Structure formats: structure tokens, C-alpha cells
Amino acid sequence: QSVLTQPPSVSGAPGQRVTISCTGSSSNIGAGYDVHWYRQLPGTAPKLLIFGRNNRPSGVPGRFSDSKSGTSASLAITGLQAEDEADYYCQSYDNILFSWVFGGGTKLTVL
């Protein structure tokens, strides 16, 4: 049972826009902690995709963006491409658990 809740799967056709939600509580996202997003390809380590308030590491295209409101955050991917097929994880901090916490992950399928 993950502290942050993500849908297990989302899908979209090439060129479409998809969003992945990440729902927390008043002790993590709702407490104002940043939400970060990671992408994980099969058999590889996760890689940082978006950090802080909509910041992207070098090499990550502008098709990826995030937003945050209240106790939730979401990742948006526009112009969906086949190479976007991967698992996506959100991450924040919880001030009751005193722990960094992750969502359960969302598998993105490009139809």
C-alpha cells in the first residue's frame, strides 16, 4: 500500500495527451512538499523526469509537464510517442512518517 496513489495504468494513441494523477494527503503533498516524477523502462533504474515545480533535467523534452493542487499532483505528456511507453512514479516527502514516499507507479501504454 503506497502512501501516494497513482492509477495502475493509462493509455493513449500516438500524438495524444495523457495525464497521470498522484494523490496524497495533508502530511505530504498537501503539506507543500515538492512532487517529483520518474520514468522507468523495463529492466532499468528509474530516471528523474520532472523535479520541483515543473523543472526538467537536461534532455527531457518539453512535452512533459506537471502540476500540483491541494493534496494531488499530475504529470501530463503531450504528443505521445511510442518511446514514452514506460512505468511512471511520483515521489514526495511525508512529515508524519519522516520518510520520502513514492506512488505505486503507473504503466503507460502507447496504443
Add this chain to the structure above:
Amino acid sequence: QVQLVQSGAEVKKPGASVKVSCKASGYSFITYYMHWVRQAPGQGLEWMGIIDPRGDTTNYAKNFRGRVTMTRDTSTSTFYMELSSLRFDDTAVYYCASSAEGEGNDAFDIWGQGTMVTVSS
């Protein structure tokens, strides 16, 4: 470039201990905090703990307190994670991942390649 290289796969019996290493290169060793995250087969990511490379201070996730020990060796720029009293459900890939400030808004910006630990009788 900044790189984290982890030790190889391990197979252990229940009740044994495992020690995984993570060698940092491409940056000043004391610059970044180091976290350990694990991922059971087909499952999500689970944060295990953090170590401050400057003073060896640690903070462990509640689920692992009493069983995990995180250390570092400044002379070799290497971090270690030791997990004891292994159980079958400790079978997972274990990752080291660095962060800049060691505080709540940190992102895990660089990850090791992962170390598969299999607990089997």
C-alpha cells in the same frame, strides 16, 4: 560525469545478511546525500533510508529500522547498505540514489544501476 556503480547480484539464505555497495564518481563525495530504494519483482519503489556523507548521520524508514545499516567510506567514495535477518520478501532490486540537500523537497537525481538480491533456501 556523475555516476553511481553498484555491486553485483547476490543470492542469500533466509536469516542471512547482505551488504550492497554503491561507488560514487564524477563529483565530490560529500556533496550529495545517498538514499537506498528497493523494488520487489513487479512492484513499486520503496524508500529504505538516507545517509549524510559528511557526518554519517542516518535516517531509516520505519519498516527497516533494526534490520538495515547504511554506512560510507570516504576514502573510496563508496556507500554501503547492509540488510540483516533476510526474509523471502526481501527479494528485490536495491538501488542507491543521490539527492542534493537531504531534506523533504529533494529529488533523487542520479541512480545506481541496481543490485538484485535474491533470498532463497
